[in-house]
Amino acid sequence: MSDRNYWLMKSEPDAYSIDDLERDQVEPWDGIRNYAARNYMRDEMKVGDKVLFYHSQISPPEIVGTMEVASEPYPDPTQFDPDSKYFDAKSSEEDPTWILVDVKFVQKFDKPVDREAMKKESALDDMELFRLSRLSITPVREAEWNKIMEMAEG
DNA sequence: GCCAACGTTGGC
DNA sequence: GCCAACGTTGGC
Numbered sequence: 706m707s708d709r710n711y712w713l714m715k716s717e718p719d720a721y722s723i724d725d726l727e728r729d730q731v732e733p734w735d736g737i738r739n740y741a742a743r744n745y746m747r748d749e750m751k752v753g754d755k756v757l758f759y760h761s762q763i764s765p766p767e768i769v770g771t772m773e774v775a776s777e778p779y780p781d782p783t784q785f786d787p788d789s790k791y792f793d794a795k796s797s798e799e800d801p802t803w804i805l806v807d808v809k810f811v812q813k814f815d816k817p818v819d820r821e822a823m824k825k826e827s828a829l830d831d832m833e834l835f836r837l838s839r840l841s842i843t844p845v846r847e848a849e850w851n852k853i854m855e856m857a858e859g
Numbered sequence: 860g861c862c863a864a865c866g867t868t869g870g871c
Numbered sequence: 872g873c874c875a876a877c878g879t880t881g882g883c
Contacts, residue, residue: 715880715881717881739866739880740866741866761880761881761882762880762881762882764882764883765882766881766882820882837865838863838864838865838880838881838882839863839864839865839866839879839880839881840865840880841880841881
């Protein structure tokens with residue numbers, strides 16, 4: 706329990722939203738094609754880690770709920786599918802480049818926490834979300850997680 | 860739609 | 872191995 710990690714994962718709701726996850730319950734977080742994000746999934750995530758679900762590319766961008774890491778890391782099947790937009794011809798089954806985890810729906814916030822509100826909170830000043838603006842998976846500190854939960858309830 | 864940030868590619 | 876060109880992300 707003490708080694709639990711917290712994360713934030715972005716998705717464009719047009720591609721995959723919190724409502725899609727609530728319907729599916731468990732879903733492979735596929736399509737990640739950035740090495741830093743892959744490394745977090747491959748090397749650092751543990752089953753049961755808690756994850757903030759962030760909707761990007763909409764106005765306003767916001768955290769809309771939470772989920773949990775629900776599998777060990779395994780190869781992203783879309784990299785081997787020529788019909789997928791995530792197909793990677795340079796990757797092979799023997800030595801896959803892209804690794805993902807499954808995520809499981811936990812809750813959808815009644816009141817999403819938007820980016821603007823987060824920026825106003827000094828407790829969230831150091832969030833990796835703001836520092837690494839284009840990275841789609843970032844670590845979250847326990848104090849940051851707790852603050853966001855408080856904001857979602859308030 | 861614009862543009863800044865930044866990761867990737869490829870020529871040398 | 873450097874670095875310019877290029878492509879993508881994502882806030883605004």
